[in-house]
Amino acid sequence: MSVRNALLGLLAQRPRHGYELHAAFEAVVGGEENWDVKPSQIYTTLARLQESGLVEEESVGQGGGPEKRIYAITRAGRHALVEWFSSGVAREHQRDEFFIKLILSLATGEANPRKVIQTQRAKLYQDLHDMTAQRNHFDPKTELAQIFLFDKAIMHLEADLRWLDMIESRIDEVKRQPLPEPEVKPRGRPKKEVRS
Amino acid sequence: MSVRNALLGLLAQRPRHGYELHAAFEAVVGGEENWDVKPSQIYTTLARLQESGLVEEESVGQGGGPEKRIYAITRAGRHALVEWFSSGVAREHQRDEFFIKLILSLATGEANPRKVIQTQRAKLYQDLHDMTAQRNHFDPKTELAQIFLFDKAIMHLEADLRWLDMIESRIDEVKRQPLPEPEVKPRGRPKKEVRS
DNA sequence: AAAGAATACTACCCGTTAATAGTTTTGTCA
DNA sequence: TGACAAAACTATTAACGGGTAGTATTCTTT
Numbered sequence: 001m002s003v004r005n006a007l008l009g010l011l012a013q014r015p016r017h018g019y020e021l022h023a024a025f026e027a028v029v030g031g032e033e034n035w036d037v038k039p040s041q042i043y044t045t046l047a048r049l050q051e052s053g054l055v056e057e058e059s060v061g062q063g064g065g066p067e068k069r070i071y072a073i074t075r076a077g078r079h080a081l082v083e084w085f086s087s088g089v090a091r092e093h094q095r096d097e098f099f100i101k102l103i104l105s106l107a108t109g110e111a112n113p114r115k116v117i118q119t120q121r122a123k124l125y126q127d128l129h130d131m132t133a134q135r136n137h138f139d140p141k142t143e144l145a146q147i148f149l150f151d152k153a154i155m156h157l158e159a160d161l162r163w164l165d166m167i168e169s170r171i172d173e174v175k176r177q178p179l180p181e182p183e184v185k186p187r188g189r190p191k192k193e194v195r196s
Numbered sequence: 197m198s199v200r201n202a203l204l205g206l207l208a209q210r211p212r213h214g215y216e217l218h219a220a221f222e223a224v225v226g227g228e229e230n231w232d233v234k235p236s237q238i239y240t241t242l243a244r245l246q247e248s249g250l251v252e253e254e255s256v257g258q259g260g261g262p263e264k265r266i267y268a269i270t271r272a273g274r275h276a277l278v279e280w281f282s283s284g285v286a287r288e289h290q291r292d293e294f295f296i297k298l299i300l301s302l303a304t305g306e307a308n309p310r311k312v313i314q315t316q317r318a319k320l321y322q323d324l325h326d327m328t329a330q331r332n333h334f335d336p337k338t339e340l341a342q343i344f345l346f347d348k349a350i351m352h353l354e355a356d357l358r359w360l361d362m363i364e365s366r367i368d369e370v371k372r373q374p375l376p377e378p379e380v381k382p383r384g385r386p387k388k389e390v391r392s
Numbered sequence: 393a394a395a396g397a398a399t400a401c402t403a404c405c406c407g408t409t410a411a412t413a414g415t416t417t418t419g420t421c422a
Numbered sequence: 423t424g425a426c427a428a429a430a431c432t433a434t435t436a437a438c439g440g441g442t443a444g445t446a447t448t449c450t451t452t
Contacts, residue, residue, distance in 0.1 A: 045408095096345065163344075234443085239400065385419040
């Protein structure tokens, strides 16, 4: 969803062709680090945007080399962009991979939960270390935005570590709890509901 | 990735059919709340697992109603599962939707950055409120795991809010920085590199 | 007959990657 | 001077994995 909207944003400035969009995107958000968008994604996304009528092919330029298909944003596109800017970003799904792993290790006995936690903690420390190192490669005078991005990641890692500590200290309580069983629902037409 | 592995974990206990897997999954990780897996996803994932040879169709049971295709985990499947349990969960990509939105609002002038921040903050507070409310619907005596899941989400939301404050207080610094330009690379064969 | 559980499937969207292909510019070396 | 290497420039196609929407068939109970 975000590449899509980013392209709309860039096209709102002026019409561009695919390669140019790729360059602009990288410049804005991926200073050779972190967000690595492949050119092909730009083109597929562009195609889908066009299909949805948010973008249209304007003309075909030709300036040495292959032809350039130049795209422009449409009215509908501008509308979608405004929409995007004026709405909050939905939080990522609860779908937490580590959590499900931990629960499954508890529920199935296929792995040692404490070990799972330890592995994860090691990973988090490693990540934290890497992120911090990378963060310090940027110059606050000119690349403050990049630094903020890393700060966010770092804060999340710290939160994860705190959470992990909390969970570990109470893992026995969880173990003691009954395994959740799939609840059985009565078949057939339900009885007339008596509301509570 | 996680549904996939979760199915492997459940099949490691014993062979099951799709509907059963769906029920078990919901019981373990989605107490009617948060993680809502559609049955169709179970089936598509199962099909893909089978194609990769991690799971195989064992037999077709029949117990009232449509036939049940019963799946079992294979050796390769068990191997993949062990692999999963013994490796850390990779952090989610840097790909941060809010960040790119903010940067684009700064770079393109198509939206007011302060407003973007405010909208996001409102969203975060809303989410925080909802999460907290939901969290309190669970019983720590029997559903501690669910509560932990919410705790994690809550901690992340709090981190996001702190981060947002930090960013907002320094937004002018960012604004003052030169817009990142796509860097121009020299064409042609590169000069013989004089290593530093 | 109504209603919903039990069970399954297909088609599709979106983000993403891998692989490929042709043109132009420029440095290097014989 | 000319041949070639190397890389930028520009784009396309095929495919995969996660995920959703919608539908279809039976069976059981009221």
